[in-house]
Amino acid sequence: MDIEKYQIEAYNEPLLAAHGKAFDYIASTVPNAAAIIDKLRAFQIAIPSWALGTGGTRFGRFPGGGEPRNLEEKISDIGMLHALNRSSGAISLHIPWDIPSNPSHIKALAAQKGIVFDAMNSNTFQDQPGQALSYKFGSLQHVDAATRKQAIDHNIEVINYGIELGSTSLTVWLSDGSCFPGQLNFRKAFQNTLSGLQEIYRALPENWKMFVEYKAFEPNFYSTTVGDWGQSYLYASKLGPQAYTLVDLGHHHPNVNIEQIVSLLLMEGKLGGFHFNDSKYGDDDLTVGAIKPYQLFLIFNELIEGMDARGMEHATDLGWMIDASHNVKDPLEDLLQSVEAIMIAYAQALLVDRKALTEAQLQNDVARAQEILQQAYRTDVRPLVAEARLLDGGALQPLAVFRAAEIRKNLVKERGAVSIATGL
Ligand SMILES: [Mn+2]
16 A cells, blocks of 8 residues: 555644744754754665564464565555655565565566665575475584585575565574584584585675674574674674674673674674664564663664774665564554664764763763763654654654554555465
8 A cells, every 4th residue: 555745745734833843943952963864864774574464472473454465565565664754765575485476576666665675584494385304403503414405505595586686685594503402512503504604605796795693592492503793703704704793682682782792893894784673581573662762772872983983884884674573563553663763763873972972981981971872862853853754755753644544444455354474
């Protein structure tokens, strides 16, 4: 379902006066509002194809109806999100869930809606119907060479689909690991995995990146073969200059200092991209910013500091992706909230007075350093984010328009109450 520009303008109309006042106020109080707005307009966040349907837990799934039934409908949903917030101009696909039967048609359809293809994702954490060998005991780490080869071939197939769609990166997340002590020889598991990744790496086109995503636990609960940023960094370093670490916010043990990880990976030129989500306990995949918005701000603070130190382009030099999905919200509303939270954290981090912060650090003025960060974090930047959307024809209040235009109701009418999206 498409939402037209004139409809969005009509929803914006009664809000314009109040927005103008709020925007004028913040524009007069921050030193660089115009520059921040330019950066916000350039910043695009990739929507994962698997988050457009209701996520499940291992206990159940409660689909809400109107879910996209195929890749065309997934692109249509993201086109609608992008029309509302102008910051969702990319999609991240998962193979085999999203195999494009006609790639040039899919590419044209996406282009029509202003959407590009971000990282491609492979799947060796599930067995597919008709698959010759099982991944029950791992994929690239597997003790059996034929199973490893099957996983390598699958990843190369994913790269080839990505080439046809114009993607330039592959994310490899492996569920490989072990559930019990003694199950696995750690060293051999690492070496098998490395040699598999090396074969996949050799199939990358020159302009492609490979992201090695780590995760501390689940579905394996004793060891994970790419278990933390150190292990991912080790693989990425051994693989070569096209390989990077990917940070998924939910893939750490509780209370890990993710902003410090980000800072050091950037320092080493090995941070490749992000999967945004939020969590209370583990890989909860909750809406971005729903639980720990200050942590999200601190991460963006390090991202900007580290990227600026290396002269990197914020919008394009890292992969910015959401990886969240769950049971109790409309998935499209959840994604609108997630994108908004990311844009707010980014805008707040752009407000940090870096010169003053450096001075405070040099003087060991700890209280002043905290004040500087919290001054930025406690600024209401929502009018800046809304202004950036408005300038690009988006909605002042995307979620309110989604509801007022009864988009879900229309999707259910179009696709039925029991349509179920492919994905988790
Ligand atoms: Mn992820």
